[in-house]
Amino acid sequence: MGDSKQSRTFDAIVIGSGMSGGWAAKEFCEKGLKTLVLERGRNVVQPKDFTTTNMMPWEFKHRGEIPYKIREANPVVSRCYAFREDAQQYFVKDTEHPYIQDKPFDWIRGYQVGGKSIMWARQTQRWSDFDFEGPARDGYAVDWPIRYRDLAPWYSYVEKFAGISGNKDGLPNLPDGEFLPPLELTCVENYFKDFVSKNYKDRNVIYGRCAHLTQPKQIHFEQGRSQCQNRNLCQRGCPFGGYFNSNSTTIPWAEKTGNMVLRPFSVVHSIIYDDQKGKAVGVHVIDTNTKESIEYYAPVIFVNAGAYNTNLILLNSKSKRFPNGLGNDNGILGKYAAFHNYRGHIYAKYDGFKDTTTKGGRRPTSAYMPRFRNLYKQETGFLRGYALTFGAERSSYNDTSGFGDNLKNNLLEKATLGPWSIGSQMMGETIPKETNSLSLDTEKKDDWGVPLLRINISYDDNDEKMIKDFSEQMTEMYSKAGFTDIQTIDSKQAPGLDIHHMGGVRMGKDPKTSLLNKWHQFHNCPNVFVSDGACMTSTSTQNPSLTFMAMTARAANYAIEQLKKREL
Amino acid sequence: MDRRSSIKTLIILSAGTTLLPSCLHEEKKPSVTVKNFKISGNDEELVSAVSDTIIPQGKTPGAKDIGAYQFALMMIDDCYAPDMQQKFIKGLKEFDDFSKKTINKSFVKAVTAERNEVLKAIESKKNIPGNATLFYNNIKGLTLEAFTQSKYYLTNVQVYELVPGKFYGCVPVKKAS
Numbered sequence: 001m002g003d004s005k006q007s008r009t010f011d012a013i014v015i016g017s018g019m020s021g022g023w024a025a026k027e028f029c030e031k032g033l034k035t036l037v038l039e040r041g042r043n044v045v046q047p048k049d050f051t052t053t054n055m056m057p058w059e060f061k062h063r064g065e066i067p068y069k070i071r072e073a074n075p076v077v078s079r080c081y082a083f084r085e086d087a088q089q090y091f092v093k094d095t096e097h098p099y100i101q102d103k104p105f106d107w108i109r110g111y112q113v114g115g116k117s118i119m120w121a122r123q124t125q126r127w128s129d130f131d132f133e134g135p136a137r138d139g140y141a142v143d144w145p146i147r148y149r150d151l152a153p154w155y156s157y158v159e160k161f162a163g164i165s166g167n168k169d170g171l172p173n174l175p176d177g178e179f180l181p182p183l184e185l186t187c188v189e190n191y192f193k194d195f196v197s198k199n200y201k202d203r204n205v206i207y208g209r210c211a212h213l214t215q216p217k218q219i220h221f222e223q224g225r226s227q228c229q230n231r232n233l234c235q236r237g238c239p240f241g242g243y244f245n246s247n248s249t250t251i252p253w254a255e256k257t258g259n260m261v262l263r264p265f266s267v268v269h270s271i272i273y274d275d276q277k278g279k280a281v282g283v284h285v286i287d288t289n290t291k292e293s294i295e296y297y298a299p300v301i302f303v304n305a306g307a308y309n310t311n312l313i314l315l316n317s318k319s320k321r322f323p324n325g326l327g328n329d330n331g332i333l334g335k336y337a338a339f340h341n342y343r344g345h346i347y348a349k350y351d352g353f354k355d356t357t358t359k360g361g362r363r364p365t366s367a368y369m370p371r372f373r374n375l376y377k378q379e380t381g382f383l384r385g386y387a388l389t390f391g392a393e394r395s396s397y398n399d400t401s402g403f404g405d406n407l408k409n410n411l412l413e414k415a416t417l418g419p420w421s422i423g424s425q426m427m428g429e430t431i432p433k434e435t436n437s438l439s440l441d442t443e444k445k446d447d448w449g450v451p452l453l454r455i456n457i458s459y460d461d462n463d464e465k466m467i468k469d470f471s472e473q474m475t476e477m478y479s480k481a482g483f484t485d486i487q488t489i490d491s492k493q494a495p496g497l498d499i500h501h502m503g504g505v506r507m508g509k510d511p512k513t514s515l516l517n518k519w520h521q522f523h524n525c526p527n528v529f530v531s532d533g534a535c536m537t538s539t540s541t542q543n544p545s546l547t548f549m550a551m552t553a554r555a556a557n558y559a560i561e562q563l564k565k566r567e568l
Numbered sequence: 569m570d571r572r573s574s575i576k577t578l579i580i581l582s583a584g585t586t587l588l589p590s591c592l593h594e595e596k597k598p599s600v601t602v603k604n605f606k607i608s609g610n611d612e613e614l615v616s617a618v619s620d621t622i623i624p625q626g627k628t629p630g631a632k633d634i635g636a637y638q639f640a641l642m643m644i645d646d647c648y649a650p651d652m653q654q655k656f657i658k659g660l661k662e663f664d665d666f667s668k669k670t671i672n673k674s675f676v677k678a679v680t681a682e683r684n685e686v687l688k689a690i691e692s693k694k695n696i697p698g699n700a701t702l703f704y705n706n707i708k709g710l711t712l713e714a715f716t717q718s719k720y721y722l723t724n725v726q727v728y729e730l731v732p733g734k735f736y737g738c739v740p741v742k743k744a745s
Contacts, residue, residue, distance in 0.1 A: 058719045067646040184737030230735045296631050359744040361735035403622045
């Protein structure tokens with residue numbers, strides 16, 4: 001890259017290369033726009049940089065465990081289930097990128113090309129109008145400026161490309177998508193599915209919907225991907241491209257057009273707003289290795305830095321026109337942040353189906369129960385609802401009692417099948433509140449001169465009531481279904497460990513109460529778009545990544561149209 | 569080799585020869601390196617002996633063949649909290665004291681039948697010093713992990729499939745095997 005202003009000018013700039021940024025890159029490059037993709041971390045090229053992907057269990061020095069000193073120095077990331085020896089290289093360590101917790105918040109991050117799309121849990125469900133209309137109905141948060149019909153074709157668009165497996169269930173509260181065949185349910189999951197549909201007319205258990213190529217199509221082969229092999233080692237990156245991540249799909253697709261310039265090690269300090277032109281003109285980047293300050297220019301800028309880093313960049317983008325952060329006339333930038341309530345768990349056993357079990361691969365999903373609370377009317381003492389996972393399988397074991405020849409002989413025997421173990425986890429909607437907020441620290445800065453983010457987010461009474469309802473409802477369903485040894489657990493985990501960080505730059509119809517319009521543009525700075533988790537007005541109960549992908553593809557294609565019409 | 573480094577080598581060599589005789593009076597040095605707690609060569613022998621007694625050698629590989637005790641010490645060194653490391657070391661001494669009380673000799677010097685007698689007593693959990701049990705449980709857990717996660721075990725006994733392929737959700741147990 002040369003040094004002239006011209007060589008630093010592009011048709012579009014995308015900040016971030018993860019779940020949503022990859023989609024913006026793909027759409028722009030495919031449609032012929034010279035696109036600069038900025039990534040603050042290193043490049044991760046598949047398959048060569050998925051360095052642990054083919055390692056056997058015994059090849060990990062600590063058999064997966066993270067050493068004590070690393071855990072002690074990095075308590076936040078150490079609480080993440082996927083921060084293990086095989087995937088630790090993809091997670092940000094607390095010590096590398098500090099932030100300030102006004103209240104406990106586990107900010108789990110992945111700074112590399114692909115972002116968290118390498119280690120995500122890959123569950124993908126569409127939103128319905130029950131979700132989009134939640135705020136309008138109960139008055140908490142503002143009305144979404146879009147409805148399901150706006151997003152539906154874009155869900156289809158991204159599903160076909162990404163490859164989503166699932167079953168057409170015909171549920172109004174969880175619209176069907178463009179599905180590859182679903183992954184099978186286990187015997188007890190099928191039993192519970194039948195039990196629930198017979199006993200609860202408002203509830204359903206369905207096949208998990210996930211971003212796995214159960215039966216790849218031509219478009220997936222063109223991406224160089226092949227069928228999911230049920231290794232369930234996805235957090236390492238997949239040598240088959242069996243699940244969706246940016247590194248195997250959107251980024252190489254964008255690259256292949258010849259229109260993408262990918263710049264790793266580039267942290268965005270701020271967006272440059274030109275007071276005379278009355279619009280954003282580019283971004284101010286710091287090279288994380290050389291600490292050199294560089295400006296890049298483009299007529300359209302997509303901010304997909306990961307929800308709370310997107311907030312950070314925008315809050316730090318100060319100009320004469322926007323002294324409190326880009327687009328922040330109403331003072332709500334960084335406010336109304338939200339997440340998912342993952343605290344409720346339930347476990348049980350089932351003393352039946354002893355003559356059946358599972359066989360073959362390690363399934364990368366489970367069964368799923370869509371939200372059933374407060375769908376058609378407000379019927380509980382809390383707002384909104386929760387979805388949940390449902391998994392049942394048999395583990396096998398060897399007798400490990402004693403020592404010596406007896407123990408050894410037992411270990412060398414064929415493993416014995418245990419009883420069916422059952423478990424569910426809730427995914428509850430949280431209500432975005434003004435007090436759940438993100439801000440810049442006024443003194444502390446990171447190594448690149450960017451202020452540290454302060455996170456002030458907590459649970460509220462609504463969340464507590466929802467956990468109680470989850471425990472009660474699940475205990476009732478589990479008991480009636482004949483499950484035994486039922487145990488409910490409140491993990492008490494801090495917000496953030498759900499890794500569904502959302503809000504702070506919410507969409508809405510009214511510029512007084514929202515920041516982005518229905519096309520993800522700032523109401524008052526329309527050539528800057530936000531389509532990662534930061535744009536979320538409410539959170540509903542679905543795993544959000546699929547929605548971020550669909551929103552980004554929709555927004556990027558709108559931006560392209562507007563550029564063609566010279567409206568941006 | 570340049571002059572500076574050859575002199576350095578000479579010094580190290582001579583230091584080694586002069587120090588060696590006095591070392592003979594002290595405890596043997598361990599063959600493994602632990603960084604976060606102190607262990608002697610005798611301690612190492614005890615850990616090895618306990619681990620080998622838990623999963624003995626025979627016609628098929630045992631703990632010794634798959635390097636179980638080295639793995640155990642490495643895990644305690646790298647993954648245990650400092651207070652657990654100290655309890656482990658305390659437990660090691662208590663374990664050997666218990667061995668001396670039970671069979672009148674150090675565990676390392678005992679024959680298999682005697683070693684088994686000690687472990688049986690420990691497993692009975694009757695009047696055992698707390699740290700001795702903890703020491704034994706640590707070594708047993710880590711020996712089991714080393715063994716069942718070893719290349720030998722995962723390629724010969726419970727075969728680990730890196731690429732298992734199709735998942736069948738509901739099959740008769742008979743067909744699953």
